[in-house]
Amino acid sequence: MLIRKLFSFEGAHVVRNCTSQRCARSIHGHSYKVEIFLECHQLDRGQMVYDFGLLKGDVRELIDAFDHTLVFWQEDDADYIEQCKQHSLRWIGLPVSPSAEQLSRVFFGLIDTLLQQTEMHNGEGNVVLQSVIVHETATGYAQCFREDAGNPQMGLIVPSAITYSHQIINEASGGALTRLSALPSLSREAT
Numbered sequence: 001m002l003i004r005k006l007f008s009f010e011g012a013h014v015v016r017n018c019t020s021q022r023c024a025r026s027i028h029g030h031s032y033k034v035e036i037f038l039e040c041h042q043l044d045r046g047q048m049v050y051d052f053g054l055l056k057g058d059v060r061e062l063i064d065a066f067d068h069t070l071v072f073w074q075e076d077d078a079d080y081i082e083q084c085k086q087h088s089l090r091w092i093g094l095p096v097s098p099s100a101e102q103l104s105r106v107f108f109g110l111i112d113t114l115l116q117q118t119e120m121h122n123g124e125g126n127v128v129l130q131s132v133i134v135h136e137t138a139t140g141y142a143q144c145f146r147e148d149a150g151n152p153q154m155g156l157i158v159p160s161a162i163t164y165s166h167q168i169i170n171e172a173s174g175g176a177l178t179r180l181s182a183l184p185s186l187s188r189e190a191t
């Protein structure tokens with residue numbers, strides 16, 4: 001059985017090298033929708049795959065870290081990156097371009113890590129992250145499955161390469177970002 005929980009965030013980006021010139025050459029924003037799909041073939045004591053409420057902690061905090069951010073590709077023009085950091089308190093640097101496809105891969109990897117760290121106390125079965133959908137607009141989305149998340153042809157996403165501005169770290173309410181940042185594989189903004 002599959003269950004799905006929907007999140008949203010507001011974000012801005014440029015996606016270099018894409019065919020759509022407005023997308024490639026102008027900073028623009030999206031009201032992103034993120035759908036998380038969990039799969040399990042067993043129910044817990046509440047006769048649920050996984051209580052939706054459990055996703056309102058770490059996973060919500062992680063997605064909220066992306067809210068009102070300028071997200072850039074770390075291989076973008078150095079001056080552009082510098083200007084992003086100067087003019088936006090909330091920014092995230094990714095080792096891949098911030099297309100819907102790559103954002104879905106980023107979220108898959110990070111949410112998968114958080115779920116694996118979650119202690120289950122209500123007889124949950126083997127709950128696994130089946131896929132993550134990132135909607136950029138009302139008409140376009142990308143869906144990442146496990147094989148996509150780890151596909152080197154799509155670019156390696158080493159979590160330690162993701163950088164968060166101080167403002168994001170400071171505004172995170174505890175839990176998820178702090179724990180992910182404590183992993184050797186996730187880094188904070190360089191000081």
Ligand SMILES: Nc1nc2c(c(=O)[nH]1)N=C([C@H](O)[C@H](O)COP(=O)(O)OP(=O)(O)OP(=O)(O)O)CN2
Nearest residue numbers: 015018020023028098099100101136137139140142
């Ligand atoms: N496969 C992808 N194609 C495009 C992406 C993407 O991430 N993956 N991104 C963009 C741009 O970010 C753009 O802002 C969104 O493009 P588009 O869907 O064309 O947006 P519109 O609002 O113009 O769509 P309408 O259906 O005309 O409303 C481009 N492509």
